Amino acid sequence: MEFSVKSAHPEKQRSACLVIGVFENRRLSNTAERLDSISEGYISSILRKGDLEGKLGQTLLLHNPPNILADRLLLVGCGRERELGDNQYREIIRKLATTLTQTGATDAVCCLTEINIKGRDIHWKVRQAVEVMLDTLYTFEEFKSKKELNRRPLRRILFSVPTRRDLNTGERAIAAGQAIAKGVSLAKNLGNLPPNICTPSYLANEAENLSKKFNSINVAILDEKDIAALKMGALLAVAQGSKNPPRLITLEYQGRKDTQKPVVLVGKGITFDTGGNSLKMPVNMVGMKFDMCGAATVLAVLQAAAELELPINLVGVVSSAENMPGSNATRPEDIITTMSGLTVEILNTDAEGRLVLCDALTYCERFNPDVVIDIATLTNACIAALGKHASGLMSNHNPLANDLLTAGLISGDRCWQLPLWEEYFDVLNSNFADMANVAHPPTDAGAIIAGGFLSRFTKKYHWAHLDVAGSSFRSAGKDRGATGRPVPLLVQYLLDRCQTA
Ligand code: BES
Numbered sequence: 001m002e003f004s005v006k007s008a009h010p011e012k013q014r015s016a017c018l019v020i021g022v023f024e025n026r027r028l029s030n031t032a033e034r035l036d037s038i039s040e041g042y043i044s045s046i047l048r049k050g051d052l053e054g055k056l057g058q059t060l061l062l063h064n065p066p067n068i069l070a071d072r073l074l075l076v077g078c079g080r081e082r083e084l085g086d087n088q089y090r091e092i093i094r095k096l097a098t099t100l101t102q103t104g105a106t107d108a109v110c111c112l113t114e115i116n117i118k119g120r121d122i123h124w125k126v127r128q129a130v131e132v133m134l135d136t137l138y139t140f141e142e143f144k145s146k147k148e149l150n151r152r153p154l155r156r157i158l159f160s161v162p163t164r165r166d167l168n169t170g171e172r173a174i175a176a177g178q179a180i181a182k183g184v185s186l187a188k189n190l191g192n193l194p195p196n197i198c199t200p201s202y203l204a205n206e207a208e209n210l211s212k213k214f215n216s217i218n219v220a221i222l223d224e225k226d227i228a229a230l231k232m233g234a235l236l237a238v239a240q241g242s243k244n245p246p247r248l249i250t251l252e253y254q255g256r257k258d259t260q261k262p263v264v265l266v267g268k269g270i271t272f273d274t275g276g277n278s279l280k281m282p283v284n285m286v287g288m289k290f291d292m293c294g295a296a297t298v299l300a301v302l303q304a305a306a307e308l309e310l311p312i313n314l315v316g317v318v319s320s321a322e323n324m325p326g327s328n329a330t331r332p333e334d335i336i337t338t339m340s341g342l343t344v345e346i347l348n349t350d351a352e353g354r355l356v357l358c359d360a361l362t363y364c365e366r367f368n369p370d371v372v373i374d375i376a377t378l379t380n381a382c383i384a385a386l387g388k389h390a391s392g393l394m395s396n397h398n399p400l401a402n403d404l405l406t407a408g409l410i411s412g413d414r415c416w417q418l419p420l421w422e423e424y425f426d427v428l429n430s431n432f433a434d435m436a437n438v439a440h441p442p443t444d445a446g447a448i449i450a451g452g453f454l455s456r457f458t459k460k461y462h463w464a465h466l467d468v469a470g471s472s473f474r475s476a477g478k479d480r481g482a483t484g485r486p487v488p489l490l491v492q493y494l495l496d497r498c499q500t501a
């Protein structure tokens with residue numbers, strides 16, 4: 001899809017469709033008002049007949065509006081003007097995307113970017129519009145033998161901005177929005193792939209593709225032998241039940257000439273999680289191809305950073321294995337030695353995410369990180385606590401946590417902080433090893449305890465943990481699939497860092 005910006009006179013722009021907003025009680029937006037007088041009352045006369053009240057998400061498609069150089073005029077209900085916030089705006093844009101694709105219009109001029117949203121500027125509105133539109137129009141049909149083909153797909157969108165001075169801002173917003181949307185789409189694609197295709201070596205190959213595409217990205221792939229040489233006993237333990245061997249993937253993005261300390265992103269890349277010998281029930285196993293959404297996020301954020309040429313240094317580490325109950329799989333009560341030297345008694349082989357992550361978190365030390373952020377579909381308990389709307393955030397450094405919370409608010413990809421208090425973590429004591437991988441018997445606060453397990457491996461740097469079990473995919477229903485989160489959150493975090501650095 002092509003996006004551009006233009007200021008003034010949308011009525012003089014030739015297009016297949018002109019899109020304007022109408023508030024509740026048929027109140028016209030400023031642009032709608034102007035177009036109404038240009039069209040000699042055409043819009044208001046139709047509204048008077050009661051076809052559109054202006055409720056949020058309502059639409060009305062009109063043809064051949066008088067004195068306007070567009071074939072169609074699409075009115076979109078924006079709800080109450082005073083209640084128009086981030087969520088309402090996104091809903092309006094989503095509605096616009098689905099409605100436009102159902103018409104024959106292949107291009108459109110969109111004036112919704114001129115509507116006032118509390119506390120949001122033109123950059124935010126244009127960028128969000130690009131992101132939400134591409135997110136809404138995403139499809140994944142690789143494995144359908146009959147593709148649903150749209151003969152007249154939407155190709156070009158022109159956003160109207162208030163003044164000429166906004167053109168530059170608008171263009172930068174489009175570039176950022178497109179890079180983020182592309183990242184989201186990559187994360188969704190990887191997440192949605194079946195687990196018989198998306199294996200650890202498949203993810204490694206994807207990382208290599210990124211390094212071929214971008215000169216600024218270098219990739220190193222460690223195989224089972226290399227992983228053993230590093231003494232990553234936890235990652236090896238998870239992998240040993242599967243025929244698909246593990247990979248530790250490192251991507252380095254150099255956005256600066258200097259040696260500024262990097263941001264390090266660590267992704268959980270379990271390409272399928274059966275639970276291992278602590279086998280999951282069949283209903284709970286469906287959805288476990290998405291257990292690599294953290295890994296997909298890391299690849300996607302690196303792609304977006306390279307695409308935007310962000311002036312930062314960034315490292316991505318993907319710890320990837322398949323959790324299978326093969327004959328060589330670990331048993332409950334096995335004891336393993338992690339790369340850090342700490343020994344772990346595995347009391348539940350289904351708590352494998354923290355195992356593949358702990359060795360990656362130790363490995364990170366070598367990058368002399370400014371901050372480390374891990375992204376993982378780690379616990380059911382996080383879904384119980386926060387549902388699907390927020391990612392769980394835990395951190396050993398409050399300024400970092402606050403930066404992520406803020407980035408979540410701006411990007412609309414929000415997280416919510418949970419505590420990492422020591423008193424939660426006594427339950428991880430083991431009679432035989434330095435620690436256990438789960439509480440036995442199981443206890444409450446599972447998301448926090450998982451965070452606590454990881455915190456024992458992150459003492460040497462500032463660290464945040466994002467539990468994206470609920471936010472990164474939908475496991476049932478018609479929208480079953482990856483969401484591409486938390487790519488927008490992390491790209492926003494990086495953009496904010498570039499502003500202040
Ligand atoms: N990948 C799962 C967590 C998960 C479950 C993510 C559902 C998304 C949806 C993780 O490896 C796991 O199995 N966690 C266990 C931990 C427990 C054994 C302490 C869980 O949450 O039940």
Ligand code: MN
Nearest residue numbers: 273350351352
């Ligand atoms: Mn598991």
Ligand code: ZN
Nearest residue numbers: 270273291353
């Ligand atoms: Zn898992």
